[in-house]
Amino acid sequence: MAPSASRQGCAITGLIGIASPRRDLTRIEKKPRQQEVWGLSIEGGGSIIHSKTRQHRQRSLAVQIIGHPPSPIVDRRHQQSAGQQEGDRSVYVTPQFQASFSLLSDEKWQEYLNYGIPLYKAALRGDWESARQICSTYPECFAAKITRQGDTALHIAAVARRTDFAVQLVTLMVSNDSTENLRLRNNIGNTAFCLAAASGTVAIAKVMVHVEPELPMIRGNEGLTPLHMAALLGHRDMVKYLLPLTHDYLSDKELITLFISTINTDLYDIALEILRIHPSLAIARDGSDANGETPLHVLAKKPLKSYGSKLGIWSKCCDLLKVYRSHEENSLPPKALQLVERLWGEVLKQRQDSISELMRHPWRLLFVAVQVGNVEFITTLLCSYPDLIWRLDDNHQSIFHVAVQYRQEKIFKFIYEIGAIKDLLATYVDDNTGNNILHLAGLLPSSDRLNCISGAALQMQREMLWFKVVEDLVQPQLAEAQNFDGETPRTLFTIEHKELRKEGEEWMRKTAGSCSVVATLITSVVFSAALKVPGNDTSSFAKPLDHGAWYWLFAISDSLSLISSTASILMFLSILTSRYAEEDFLYSLPRKLMIGLTLLFISIATMMIAFTATFHIIFKPGLLFVGTSVLACVPIILFGIQEFPLLLEVYRSIIGCHFIFKPHHHQLF
Known part of the structure; x- marks a missing residue:
């Protein structure tokens, strides 16, 4: 299996400015040939002295890789003397430098209190002046371990992203001819450069590499290269910088692991670049055995992020006008989709039996992609290889069976594009339970799929909609077919959704009861106001231009408020007296709730207009009137x-249910 990095919850955040180092470190050597091969642009350029001070994004960092001691590094430049071969790459052992002493020992405890703790604080704050004063008194302090994990001051500055502090410290090492301190490891085998890579601070890494070019090849804990650490934590700029420097020294196994890591952390542009250089990685497996995951397996199981809960009211309103939420779930980024296409293109160059083997082990990637709703992934595979529609999983189920079971409507809509094939696929029955595709629609889905819709009543409405849609597609005999437990699809639906129906009934009753109380109060207020018209005397009509318009506004708004509030009471009363059968949740109850909430909103708005009039x-008229009018809003x-988000959700459930399963355009063929 690939090396893994465990993350600890120590948060190190801060604002980092890239400051100018001393004169002997004002330029960083570029490598035009490597940059041209990889085609990766690195933000910040190659010179640190000309980099402007900028604020880095604050981000919690947890870096502690626990495991076996560091492994030897790989270097092709020493392959003649090594004598050990790993594929086409050779291995040699570099000297491993450890800090010469620790200030945390009993003998040096007083020195730790006097110098170690202040130096620790100065490195965390990036206070170079304080650190320089400590160094003038205790010159060996920068080579000493000042934490229990054996970190030096440079380790701390690197992980804390204190760029100026790190640059000044490296400059001091150069002037003192003590650059070997850059190779010092802490107790778990990480150099300061490893921590700089893990923190994603490219400026610190550039300074260190300028002084000690072999630092990117020195592995840290668990044998991980700094490049791999940066990839595991998703630092795109750091990976772009280190990849050309480290690529030639990676073994084949490490290259596969790095490729998989870039996909896991959504560094798709870098993964595309690696795949361009090494197309064979498309069918490579992560691990030492045949049960490792391929890159396609990793992409197949990546769940799509839902942004429905993050949309504002106006976004939801615009979305409602479109009726169909085409962006309810985030689609794969363009780079990720390009990566899927490139990987699948390489896979299709293999033999048929090799393709089948790759898609089956270690698990069936096609069906897992359906489970998580990876629509673009499924579309890419089916468009270039339509025969996948006939593939069945271990339970003798097609992708449409799985789409129904996991409530993935976007994938289920593909069934409308395959014509009469759907009639054949619908006849497939689960070998273990005897459930057909309509039985699967009767099963209660997982909570994460139910919670895509707010409110138990609306969840019940969506479940009824799924059952009705699938029931309309299957043959009549399948609707009455029994599984191995002797249950028909309808019986199974009633059993599975018994608790959800009760929760929906309770949710609907509470909502209707609360809203009816508000509507009753509004009715009482506006009815009383109608009986006692303000300023009701003959003198009020002497100047109609002064008050006539406001009298009309009061009369109309008060009447509308009274009528709408009374009508909403009747709607909520019909909800309270409903029988709450399963079919009622499909159209009747949601429609009544939609009408009742709409009328209640109108009654509140018109009541405040009547109050203003x-x-x-x-x-x-004056400032008092203006202030009161504003407060009335x-x-x-x-x-x-x-309540408006709930109202929009009800609108979407009522209006969108007619379109959610209807394809707008052909996606497959």
């Missing part, structure tokens, strides 16, 4: 913030 009739805004 009354205030204008009674008092003279507060209840409307509060209601919109609290």
